[in-house]
Amino acid sequence: MTDEPRFGLTATASQTAGPFWHLIDFPAWADLLRADGPNAEVAGERIILTGRITDGDGAPCPDMMVELWQADPAGSYEGAFNGFGRCATDDDGMFRFTTLKPGPVRAAGNAFQAPHVALTLFARGLLHHLVTRLYFAGEALNEQDPVLSAVPPIRRATLIAQPEGAGVWRLDIRLQGERETVFLEV
Amino acid sequence: MTTSDQPGYRPAAPGSQPPLDAPAYGSTHKRHPKQPPLRIAATLTETSAPRMSAGLYPSHAELAKGPGWEAQGERIIVAGRVLDEDGRPLRGTMVEIWQANAAGRYNHERDRHDAPLDPNFKGEGRIFTDAEGWYRFTTIRPGAYPWRNHHNAWRPVHIHYSVFGAGFAQRLVTQMYFPGDPLLPIDPVFMAIPDAAARDRLVARFDLDIAEPEYALGYRFDIVLRGRAATPMENPA
Ligand SMILES: [Fe+2]
Numbered sequence: 001m002t003d004e005p006r007f008g009l010t011a012t013a014s015q016t017a018g019p020f021w022h023l024i025d026f027p028a029w030a031d032l033l034r035a036d037g038p039n040a041e042v043a044g045e046r047i048i049l050t051g052r053i054t055d056g057d058g059a060p061c062p063d064m065m066v067e068l069w070q071a072d073p074a075g076s077y078e079g080a081f082n083g084f085g086r087c088a089t090d091d092d093g094m095f096r097f098t099t100l101k102p103g104p105v106r107a108a109g110n111a112f113q114a115p116h117v118a119l120t121l122f123a124r125g126l127l128h129h130l131v132t133r134l135y136f137a138g139e140a141l142n143e144q145d146p147v148l149s150a151v152p153p154i155r156r157a158t159l160i161a162q163p164e165g166a167g168v169w170r171l172d173i174r175l176q177g178e179r180e181t182v183f184l185e186v
Numbered sequence: 187m188t189t190s191d192q193p194g195y196r197p198a199a200p201g202s203q204p205p206l207d208a209p210a211y212g213s214t215h216k217r218h219p220k221q222p223p224l225r226i227a228a229t230l231t232e233t234s235a236p237r238m239s240a241g242l243y244p245s246h247a248e249l250a251k252g253p254g255w256e257a258q259g260e261r262i263i264v265a266g267r268v269l270d271e272d273g274r275p276l277r278g279t280m281v282e283i284w285q286a287n288a289a290g291r292y293n294h295e296r297d298r299h300d301a302p303l304d305p306n307f308k309g310e311g312r313i314f315t316d317a318e319g320w321y322r323f324t325t326i327r328p329g330a331y332p333w334r335n336h337h338n339a340w341r342p343v344h345i346h347y348s349v350f351g352a353g354f355a356q357r358l359v360t361q362m363y364f365p366g367d368p369l370l371p372i373d374p375v376f377m378a379i380p381d382a383a384a385r386d387r388l389v390a391r392f393d394l395d396i397a398e399p400e401y402a403l404g405y406r407f408d409i410v411l412r413g414r415a416a417t418p419m420e421n422p423a
Contacts, residue, residue: 015361020292023284023310056216077234084236125213127204185223186232186355
């Protein structure tokens, strides 16, 4: 990898969101299908995405801001569906989004990425946000997904949500230590 | 070898971003990943971004005063432009701020600092940049507040910022500081940024042209989001 020449300005430094970011939280934003939201009329498979975020001691992180970004059920980012959500973790470190299952997203050439959502984590103790992805267990496209393929096989499971009852998918996120989640530099 | 056909965003300039493992900032100890991040070639997921608008996300830029209410403290206007590294303005991008009140207390149930709450100061705002990338809030100068990172630890006066940009990979959450604050050189959050020039860019400039005569002083704080790379990157797979 060669460094690109730099010119002009330099991107502003990141700083922690701290413990009081909830001043910009709207709990309704965790439900992308909310009746008064942008997606109330969009059709698709309704799903719930949930999981626990834990630190290097395995302790739940109860103060996280989790943001979600995803394509629509057809795999497009350009359609009527606005695939953005924001969620606060609760006292047990759990996040929970209600959304539509995304479709395969176009990749390089004629290839497709497996259905996935991007997750961004902000919190006290994170001087820069963390980025990861949530994939769905059992998708045939998982085998050829360009991002999953770049993850060492032994760590891929940290990105793959498992079904947990009808329409519910669970992925726990471990910030540090054993079975640490794979985080992405995008 | 998988090649992306999406030019992504330029990597951070050396020293311009804080590390995740910052020993002087205690909360990073158990929260920083030990494994290096996996650098991936940009896909549509990273180069697209939510389309946000004031219709869906109500904007309000007046934190200091409104019909029938008025916050305590020194009124200030904070304004600036949101640009990318090539100097291009980001139009219609969502800028959110949140902050402590003039006494250094957040309107937040978990803030236990023994300082008065101000019932007229909520401390959060949201606005969308105009065609030239400008944003502008009227607020009050926040107070410094203590935290438990180490003995006698105080955060410098700051306003938290959240900015989206035109691509998922441009997302930024940061803090704006005030010129001349004696707490800056001893703050582990601010000092975690290795490059002094990058730190300086988080300090707003006092700007009389932004001030409103006989109403509020002015500060200028520009925000730069990552620029697009010239060419797509190749995945190491
Ligand atoms: Fe703060």
